[in-house]
Amino acid sequence: MWIASKFGFFSIVAKKDGFHVRARVRQDLEQLMAAVNLAEPIQVWPEADYRYRVILIAQEIPLVFQALADSIDYNNFKDMIAETPAQGDKYGVYGQIWNIMYHFQEWNEQEEV
Known part of the structure; x- marks a missing residue:
C-alpha cells in the first residue's frame, strides 16, 4: 500500500x-x-x-x-504539502503523480464509453 x-x-x-x-x-x-x-x-x-x-x-x-x-x-493535500516545511520538497513530485492519475482517469473513462 x-x-x-x-x-x-x-x-x-x-x-x-x-x-x-x-x-x-x-x-x-x-x-x-x-x-x-x-x-x-x-x-x-x-x-x-x-x-x-x-x-x-x-x-x-x-x-x-x-x-x-x-x-x-486540511482541505487540499497538495497545498498542505507546499506549506509544510518538512514535506514541501515533495510538492512537484506529488503534482506529477496527480497529473498521471488524472490522465489515467480520463483514459479509463474513454475506455468505458
Missing part, C-alpha cells in the same frame, strides 16, 4: 517478520513514528528500493492508520 501523507510518503507491505513500513526519506519515518509514539528503530537497507523502514507487529498497524487519520486537518 502506498500512502502519501502529512508525514511523508510510505509503502506498507506484509512480510514473514512483520509489517514493513518503508520510506525513501528517513525524516518521513521519524515523523510518522513520533506521531504514532512508537520507538521502533529505523533500519537502513542500502540496496533496497525503499532504503528506510521500520518493522511493526500487526497490533501496531492500527496505531499508524489512526495517526494518519488524525493528521487530516
Whole structure:
C-alpha cells in the first residue's frame, strides 16, 4: 500500500517478520513514528528500493492508520504539502503523480464509453 501523507510518503507491505513500513526519506519515518509514539528503530537497507523502514507487529498497524487519520486537518493535500516545511520538497513530485492519475482517469473513462 502506498500512502502519501502529512508525514511523508510510505509503502506498507506484509512480510514473514512483520509489517514493513518503508520510506525513501528517513525524516518521513521519524515523523510518522513520533506521531504514532512508537520507538521502533529505523533500519537502513542500502540496496533496497525503499532504503528506510521500520518493522511493526500487526497490533501496531492500527496505531499508524489512526495517526494518519488524525493528521487530516486540511482541505487540499497538495497545498498542505507546499506549506509544510518538512514535506514541501515533495510538492512537484506529488503534482506529477496527480497529473498521471488524472490522465489515467480520463483514459479509463474513454475506455468505458
